[in-house]
Amino acid sequence: MTIILHxxxxxxxxxxxxxxxxxxxxxxxxxxxxxxxxxxGVADLEPNAPRFPAILxxxxxxxxxxxxxxxxxxxxxxxxxxRLLGPVVLNDIEMERRAANVWIHSNRRGQxxxxxxxxxxxxxxxxxxxxxxxxxxxxxxxxxxLGVRALDDNSLDLRINAxxxxxxxxxxxWPPSWFPLFRTDS
Amino acid sequence: xxxxxxxxxxxxxxxxxxxxxxxxxxxxRQAYILIARDRYDAxxxxxxxxxxxxxxxxxxxxxxxxxxxCSQEAYWRELPDLLSLAxxxxxxxxxxxxxRIGFGRTETExxxxxxxxxxxxxxxxxxxxxxxxxxxxxxxxxxxxLYESAAxxxxxx
Numbered sequence: 001m002t003i004i005l006h007x008x009x010x011x012x013x014x015x016x017x018x019x020x021x022x023x024x025x026x027x028x029x030x031x032x033x034x035x036x037x038x039x040x041g042v043a044d045l046e047p048n049a050p051r052f053p054a055i056l057x058x059x060x061x062x063x064x065x066x067x068x069x070x071x072x073x074x075x076x077x078x079x080x081x082x083r084l085l086g087p088v089v090l091n092d093i094e095m096e097r098r099a100a101n102v103w104i105h106s107n108r109r110g111q112x113x114x115x116x117x118x119x120x121x122x123x124x125x126x127x128x129x130x131x132x133x134x135x136x137x138x139x140x141x142x143x144x145x146l147g148v149r150a151l152d153d154n155s156l157d158l159r160i161n162a163x164x165x166x167x168x169x170x171x172x173x174w175p176p177s178w179f180p181l182f183r184t185d186s
Numbered sequence: 187x188x189x190x191x192x193x194x195x196x197x198x199x200x201x202x203x204x205x206x207x208x209x210x211x212x213x214x215r216q217a218y219i220l221i222a223r224d225r226y227d228a229x230x231x232x233x234x235x236x237x238x239x240x241x242x243x244x245x246x247x248x249x250x251x252x253x254x255x256c257s258q259e260a261y262w263r264e265l266p267d268l269l270s271l272a273x274x275x276x277x278x279x280x281x282x283x284x285x286r287i288g289f290g291r292t293e294t295e296x297x298x299x300x301x302x303x304x305x306x307x308x309x310x311x312x313x314x315x316x317x318x319x320x321x322x323x324x325x326x327x328x329x330x331x332l333y334e335s336a337a338x339x340x341x342x343x
Contacts, residue, residue, distance in 0.1 A: 084250050086247060099307075
């Protein structure tokens with residue numbers, strides 16, 4: 001069993017983070033995960049791969065949605081470098097689906113932005129990710145969206161503890177609750 | 187051409203409370219639908235938008251590299267038969283054109299096997315071994331959720 005996000009907190013107040021020199025506001029009650037994007041077929045993420053926040057959106061039925069601008073400025077990847085797999089439609093906006101995987105960076109237990117060094121988990125996205133065009137009729141998501149399908153593609157276990165405002169994400173089987181070493185609700 | 191509705195039709199429309207009214211020509215038995223102009227315009231716009239969307243999606247589909255498309259089609263053709271073979275070690279399957287390269291526990295190991303065989307990225311397709319309703323080259327629809335857009339950025343949190 002791999003613990004990807006360990007008691008990752010979400011806040012009841014806004015917060016601001018800096019990404020590639022750009023100030024970005026995180027809204028209250030948003031589950032924020034730090035991610036990287038990379039081409040498929042890569043087993044290990046380069047240590048210097050750019051990291052940026054994404055919203056873990058449990059109402060989103062796709063894998064990962066990112067605007068063209070975010071992909072270029074935050075992930076350092078031009079859309080044309082990723083193979084075209086097909087279209088996808090969001091709010092009547094047609095977007096390209098391109099082949100890439102997303103890596104979630106593991107947090108230090110109970111901390112929001114403190115990441116474990118060299119601890120990232122590869123999410124293999126069956127249908128690739130959606131790239132929201134910069135010239136679309138409506139503005140795209142303010143932050144990239146990590147949808148439920150990405151978790152489903154990778155058979156992950158997501159638990160949200162609203163009492164403690166924390167999120168735990170695991171790969172593999174959850175240990176039995178009687179096994180005290182792995183209990184997370186203590 | 188402009189035709190005024192009769193008193194009988196007005197009463198019938200009132201009873202329909204905004205819903206379309208079916209009227210019939212007694213001589214030809216041809217049926218017609220009577221709806222409010224603004225509703226008709228909205229339907230026209232929706233139909234036009236759907237047509238344009240299909241056209242734009244079609245443009246994206248046409249740009250998929252031909253060998254990837256060929257591999258996607260082979261995956262989609264074989265998927266129903268392959269589903270019975272799915273297991274924890276066979277979660278993904280790779281295709282190079284019509285040739286099935288193999289199964290894998292992860293997508294990445296299949297990509298690496300393809301590279302080992304000298305195959306290129308724009309020739310192969312690796313797909314998940316599970317039921318699917320939409321072929322991999324066709325448009326998927328993302329729930330139009332209430333995500334916050336860039337335009338909201340100036341609003342107070």
